[in-house]
Amino acid sequence: MQFFCLKLFPLLILSSVSLSFLVCISESVIELPKNNTIPALFVFGDSIVDTGNNNCINTIAKVNYPPYGQDFMGGKPTGRFSNGKVPSDLIAEELGIKALLPAYLDPSLQTQDLLTGVNFASGGAGYDPLTSDVALVFSLSDQLAMFKEYIMKLKRAVGEEQTSKILRESLVILAVGSNDITNTYFSTPLRKFVYDIPSYADLMVSYASSFVQDLYKLGSHRIGVLGLPPLGCVPSQRTLKGGVSRKCVDSYNQVSQLFNKKLSDELNLVNRKIPEARINYLDMYYLLLDLIHHPEKYGFGISNIGCCGTGTIEVAFLCKYTCSNVSEYVFWDSFHLTEKAYRLLVGQILKQYMKDFICEKPFC
Ligand SMILES: *[C@@H]1O[C@H](CO)[C@@H](O)[C@H](O)[C@H]1NC(C)=O
Numbered sequence: 001m002q003f004f005c006l007k008l009f010p011l012l013i014l015s016s017v018s019l020s021f022l023v024c025i026s027e028s029v030i031e032l033p034k035n036n037t038i039p040a041l042f043v044f045g046d047s048i049v050d051t052g053n054n055n056c057i058n059t060i061a062k063v064n065y066p067p068y069g070q071d072f073m074g075g076k077p078t079g080r081f082s083n084g085k086v087p088s089d090l091i092a093e094e095l096g097i098k099a100l101l102p103a104y105l106d107p108s109l110q111t112q113d114l115l116t117g118v119n120f121a122s123g124g125a126g127y128d129p130l131t132s133d134v135a136l137v138f139s140l141s142d143q144l145a146m147f148k149e150y151i152m153k154l155k156r157a158v159g160e161e162q163t164s165k166i167l168r169e170s171l172v173i174l175a176v177g178s179n180d181i182t183n184t185y186f187s188t189p190l191r192k193f194v195y196d197i198p199s200y201a202d203l204m205v206s207y208a209s210s211f212v213q214d215l216y217k218l219g220s221h222r223i224g225v226l227g228l229p230p231l232g233c234v235p236s237q238r239t240l241k242g243g244v245s246r247k248c249v250d251s252y253n254q255v256s257q258l259f260n261k262k263l264s265d266e267l268n269l270v271n272r273k274i275p276e277a278r279i280n281y282l283d284m285y286y287l288l289l290d291l292i293h294h295p296e297k298y299g300f301g302i303s304n305i306g307c308c309g310t311g312t313i314e315v316a317f318l319c320k321y322t323c324s325n326v327s328e329y330v331f332w333d334s335f336h337l338t339e340k341a342y343r344l345l346v347g348q349i350l351k352q353y354m355k356d357f358i359c360e361k362p363f364c
């Protein structure tokens with residue numbers, strides 16, 4: 001199978017060309033101990049981390065139009081589901097790898113870009129293949145197939161040995177799962193009559209586990225899997241299920257916590273089974289919950305609605321206008337965070353977990 005972008009978007013090409021100038025000014029924030037380098041970043045997942053792969057396909061889960069990207073390089077919509085950078089970019093930036101993580105399907109991608117990593121994520125995707133199918137986006141198996149194709153290209157560019165080294169030392173991030181719960185499980189009849197919540201969480205975790213082991217078989221050693229956010233406090237879910245006062249939906253938050261616990265247990269197990277791998281669960285639940293409950297503590301003002309539209313329900317093409325000061329907002333639309341909030345989360349997560357990717361086993 002060959003993956004390529006079906007349509008060329010002149011705007012996208014233009015923006016990507018100008019972006020490459022930024023690479024040289026990216027500065028490492030997280031200091032790695034001597035003899036530890038992270039030469040590349042690879043990201044898999046959904047709209048939290050997609051940097052434009054969906055621009056290439058026919059799906060409503062794409063955002064390559066304003067107001068998305070209003071604060072990105074002077075206001076360029078690139079397919080990122082935020083006002084600016086998303087976690088894939090911010091992780092690459094914080095690790096001093098590059099300023100932005102290009103989508104693998106970006107038509108302007110150069111061979112040189114492959115060496116420091118690319119992004120395979122697709123907005124709307126899930127652990128559950130049904131989630132990706134319903135949204136008509138790249139499933140995790142599609143994303144893995146793209147990664148295999150990428151590895152062949154990298155081998156042609158730098159040879160077998162250098163390719164193995166890049167794969168071994170690079171960081172891989174997987175960020176997916178929210179759409180399975182909010183879209184597939186709760187909003188369609190496809191799964192809820194067959195699975196109760198714990199067994200659906202088990203199904204998701206089993207996909208997560210085999211995906212991580214597939215990545216390992218392809219040569220990746222440092223793999224981080226992001227847990228779920230407090231889904232009940234996302235503006236759209238407050239509106240749909242939180243009553244007139246739009247409270248956080250406890251039952252949804254409990255699903256996030258249940259899944260996160262199961263995911264973290266499973267990843268610990270896999271990590272222990274594979275001596276040369278560093279496979280870590282990365283929690284964002286508690287930090288994001290605290291940010292939502294106490295936005296002022298972190299320099300934000302508003303956390304119960306998003307910046308776009310009324311803030312209560314709009315996402316993607318429903319976003320027509322925006323708030324006056326996005327810096328006050330935790331949420332950009334009714335589902336995704338602002339760059340400012342993503343930056344806070346990514347900084348904390350890397351600070352907390354980077355040591356677990358470079359430590360010496362069995363002492364970690
Ligand atoms: C780093 O690696 C080099 C070559 O493998 C070795 O000579 C050196 O002692 C190492 N330094 C540290 C701080 O581990």
Ligand SMILES: *[C@@H]1O[C@H](CO)[C@@H](O)[C@H](O)[C@H]1NC(C)=O
Pocket residue numbers: 299300301325326327328
């Ligand atoms: C926007 O909000 C931020 C954060 O609350 C604040 O620092 C800034 O002064 C505000 N800007 C304007 C123009 O009001």
